[in-house]
Amino acid sequence: MYSNHTSSIITNAQDVRIVDFRSDTVSLPTASMRRAIYEATVGDDVYGEDPTVKELEIRSAKMFGKEAALFVPTGTMANLLAVMVHCSRRGSEAIVGDKAHVFLYEQGGAAQIAGVLLNTIQNLPDGTFCLNQLKNKFRGLDVHEPHTSLVLVENTHNMCGGKVLPLQWLEDLAKICKENSAKIHMDGARVFNAAEFLNVPISRVVRDVDSVCYCLSKGLACPVGSVLIGTEDFIKDAHRLRKALGGGMRQVGFLAAAGLCALDEIVPMLKDDHVRTRQIAESIHKLNSSLISVDLDNLHTNILLVQILNNKIKSCDLSERLAEVKMKELDDGLVDSSGRGISVKISARDWAFARIVVYTNVTDDEVNLAIRKIAYVVEEYQQNLK
Numbered sequence: 001m002y003s004n005h006t007s008s009i010i011t012n013a014q015d016v017r018i019v020d021f022r023s024d025t026v027s028l029p030t031a032s033m034r035r036a037i038y039e040a041t042v043g044d045d046v047y048g049e050d051p052t053v054k055e056l057e058i059r060s061a062k063m064f065g066k067e068a069a070l071f072v073p074t075g076t077m078a079n080l081l082a083v084m085v086h087c088s089r090r091g092s093e094a095i096v097g098d099k100a101h102v103f104l105y106e107q108g109g110a111a112q113i114a115g116v117l118l119n120t121i122q123n124l125p126d127g128t129f130c131l132n133q134l135k136n137k138f139r140g141l142d143v144h145e146p147h148t149s150l151v152l153v154e155n156t157h158n159m160c161g162g163k164v165l166p167l168q169w170l171e172d173l174a175k176i177c178k179e180n181s182a183k184i185h186m187d188g189a190r191v192f193n194a195a196e197f198l199n200v201p202i203s204r205v206v207r208d209v210d211s212v213c214y215c216l217s218k219g220l221a222c223p224v225g226s227v228l229i230g231t232e233d234f235i236k237d238a239h240r241l242r243k244a245l246g247g248g249m250r251q252v253g254f255l256a257a258a259g260l261c262a263l264d265e266i267v268p269m270l271k272d273d274h275v276r277t278r279q280i281a282e283s284i285h286k287l288n289s290s291l292i293s294v295d296l297d298n299l300h301t302n303i304l305l306v307q308i309l310n311n312k313i314k315s316c317d318l319s320e321r322l323a324e325v326k327m328k329e330l331d332d333g334l335v336d337s338s339g340r341g342i343s344v345k346i347s348a349r350d351w352a353f354a355r356i357v358v359y360t361n362v363t364d365d366e367v368n369l370a371i372r373k374i375a376y377v378v379e380e381y382q383q384n385l386k
């Protein structure tokens, strides 16, 4: 056991170096992004007069191999617009994985705002779902039933640990949806990470879906924004509905400029985030601990799920302990090059899992500090649990 002195917690912010792995949404704009924002040519985008927004939309559509695109403030709005357009027929339902962000974390906007029923299908650990099960979910023409107008997929899959949907699965899914006159929307908040993992152009990843959105404000480090992409007709309808949702913005080219910069500079560097995520995963694996483990074989991108193996410890306990800095850690030399203690922030998902997310601002130095802190805390738990 520690003495009172050594177990006391360092609270002075200056004495603590924070390594923040809670989410890639905490990523910060880079210097060149800030310059691009400052220098952007802008106009009133509701009047269709912002050239920088137009450039981002045209470039996005082209990159994704689709006809048109629309800049929107958030991923949540992009997904809601997709549901609203694809399910515009009253009495529609959308089928969605039970671990999808749209189902779990968007306040049921599909029901709340669009009047669309979300019908869940069980997500498999790889982010897919069983296509045979899906076939049985489509409704017929029975007057008792809603129309199944849409299937939603997520790529990469956040709650499944950044998993990339297999291209063959998407192709098979598209065939089934076509046979059943349903559209596919891909929540591609992190779809560039999928392209990086698969080593194919982004247009190939989204080839088989009718619409897709990607987020600028996650791993791409922009302050705000998502882009919704699909056919001309789809985007025309989404553009109209965006205004109704309060998403018509004025001189928003300042944000689109950051997006263009991200496509040039951040997308090509996503592989570094994947390498750093793997370094952390490997270091945890090497601990060979009875407390936590990672699934190295199924690590795809920048999201690492850490499983808590001991039921006496909850993931919120682990995340709290990693974030705090005890005096004893300083005495034990667990400090950065400026002598500061190390606070590692991760997010507790449920009792058994915590999530680590790597993004462009995370440096090799921070990865090494985090690895040391994790090893220290695991050892401390193991001593205390003896």
Ligand SMILES: Cc1ncc(COP(=O)(O)O)c(C=O)c1O
Pocket: 025, 073, 074, 075, 076, 077, 101, 102, 154, 158, 187, 189, 190, 215, 217, 226
């Ligand atoms: C997979 C996924 N989709 C959509 C969203 C929603 O994005 P936003 O926070 O921009 O509304 C998130 C946010 O974390 C996400 O992880």
